[in-house]
Amino acid sequence: MSVDDTTTAAAEVLRSVEHVPGAAKPNPLVVADHVTRKFGGMTAVDVDHLEVQEGVITALIGPNGAGKTTLFNLLTGFDRPNTGEWSFQGRSLSGKSGAAVAKAGMVRTFQLTKALSRLTVLQNMLLASPSNPGEKLALSWLPFLWKKHEAETTAKAMEILARFKLDTKAADYAGSLSGGQRKLLEMARALMTDPTIIMLDEPMAGVNPALVQSLLGHVQALRDEGMTVLFVEHDMHAVRHISDWVVVMAEGRIVAEGPPGSVMKDQAVVDAYLGAHHDTDLGDDALLDPEVLARLEAEEEKR
Ligand SMILES: Nc1ncnc2c1ncn2[C@@H]1O[C@H](COP(=O)(O)OP(=O)(O)OP(=O)(O)O)[C@@H](O)[C@H]1O
Secondary structure, three states: OOHHHHHHHHHHHOOOOOOOOOOOOOOEEEEEEEEEEEEOOEEEEEEEEEEEEOOOEEEEEOOOOOOHHHHHHHHOOOOOOOEEEEEEOOEEOOOOOHHHHHHHOEEEOOOOOHHHHOOEHHHHHHHHOOOOHHHOHHHHHOHHHHHHHHHHHHHHHHHHHHHOOOHHHOOOEHHHOOHHHHHHHHHHHHHOOOOOEEEEEOOOOOOOHHHHHHHHHHHHHHHHOOOEEEEEEOOHHHHHHHOOEEEEEEOOEEEEEEOHHHHHHOHHHHHHHHHHOOOOOOOOOOOOOHHHHHHHHHHHHHO
């Protein structure tokens, strides 16, 4: 199947889905109900119902402070809700730890912390491996098995790094990478766990416009290989060209859902963004360079 065929397939499967908040999907991988999270008297998240379709790219957008990151943290076990439950592949994940969620196949990216910046690119990859030998006491007692395991994990890490053209940087400190390369490393780290769904935290933030296309291409390639992608972004610009489906949050709630083209015209979305940033132009493509934009628009025409 060519990339264009799968792009059409991803869009096609969502064609019958209603453009309303909480819309039911044909094959929901993640289903969340009545999820709330309060900080003091402020309700950061109040999501009545959300379904994330399998095998497509879903963008979770909304103005600053809309509750996107908090919802992301809740679903991935890095925060606890006041109420609510959610399931992944039909199994309840509410109340499970971040490690248990990741083990189930729902894996999120993390921004490179100061500590990780001081490790090499390869060390970052090995740390992300689910069966990190340091944690496997049995392996550490058996040097032969340990060596074999280490060699296999390193080979897998190098293969993933090559995919992102980071293999030549394996011995460099992660802190020396550019903004775009850091985002690629974050994605590469998540892939060490062979996820079913990869959840990306602001994948475009701090990325040089010239690298945005390469990043978008990698995200689409993951989808075309059958992975489900959910990403958080507060910027509408690049979302429009990459996502198959957009979920919009404002003040903790989901205010709109739909394909990118229709969501951008939705009055609730315009109001939410304009309420937060008076100068926001939802159609502004300043993030992309003109050549990239022309190619993306040509691809969209074909959909
Ligand atoms: N740990 C916390 N303690 C107190 N308030 C918090 C905490 N985390 C988030 N909030 C508040 O909850 C609201 C939602 O924040 P959140 O970071 O989820 O929004 P967001 O949509 O991800 O915004 P951004 O695009 O700016 O990252 C904000 O008003 C924020 O100040």
